[in-house]
Amino acid sequence: MRKVDSIEEYLEVNSHFAEALDVLRQIINSTELVETLKWNAPVYTLNGKNVLGLGAFKNHFSIWFFNGVFLKDERKVLVSADEKTKALRQMRFESLQDINKPVVLAYVNEAIENQYLGKELQISRNEKAVIMPSILNEAFKTAPLFKESFQQLTSGKQREYVEYIESAKRDATKASRLDKIKPMILKGIGLHDKYRNL
Structure with a gap:
């Protein structure tokens, strides 16, 4: 993927999911998280700490929770990207219709709360x-x-x-x-x- 200089450009590059990603942005931006662009993707921070990010791929898009291992995940919607991933969890979607706004907001708010509590996985x-x-x-x-x-x-x-x-x-x-x-x-x-x- 080519380098992007803004969130808008990121959406443009990922036009196949632009509308859905914008819906996720609106949900996330309704919270106190600060929207930034890091390493070619939207990342949302709290007091300078990365809480979550958005990612778009060929067949799906997702919200990455940097310390998602601490989320309760009562709805069983989070997946681990791979076996080596200890803390990261992602909520995957394949279409705009997959987005349940209240559920997404609940997970985002829990991630914010966990950040305030200082929950961070320490890997030896x-x-x-x-x-x-x-x-x-x-x-x-x-x-x-x-x-x-x-x-x-x-x-x-x-x-x-x-x-x-x-x-x-x-x-x-x-x-x-x-x-x-x-x-x-x-x-x-x-x-x-x-x-x-x-």
Whole structure:
């Protein structure tokens, strides 16, 4: 997906779900959450902390709850994106008709309450089978689309990006390298792809 500079542009790029995403935006914007654009997607924050985000894919769209593991989910509408996802949960929709406004608002309000209560999953480092740079893990926590794009890469391409970040000695260099590779990962391009085509 190409880089977008505004929420409106995000809706334009995802025109197949634009109307439905706008309905979700209206529900979320009726709360105290602050709408921002992070890592090419709408993200909603409370006191600077990411609470939830919107995502659009080919066949569905969703609300990502960054600490969704703490939501009661009495209606059993939340799914875990993959087996490795500890805290993230998503509420998926396939059409505008799937949106039950009172239910969505109830889940959003519970996520806000949980944020006020400071509920945040602490993952111990020894639980991770693959050692990712902490800067990359932080980016994944706040950018579900970026994480999904990374996971769709081959393991070899993932390794190249991890090594590229880890080989930097200074944190500032790691951060600048991360900024450089984000657009490539979002496009599904490997770090060394341009050399492979020679």
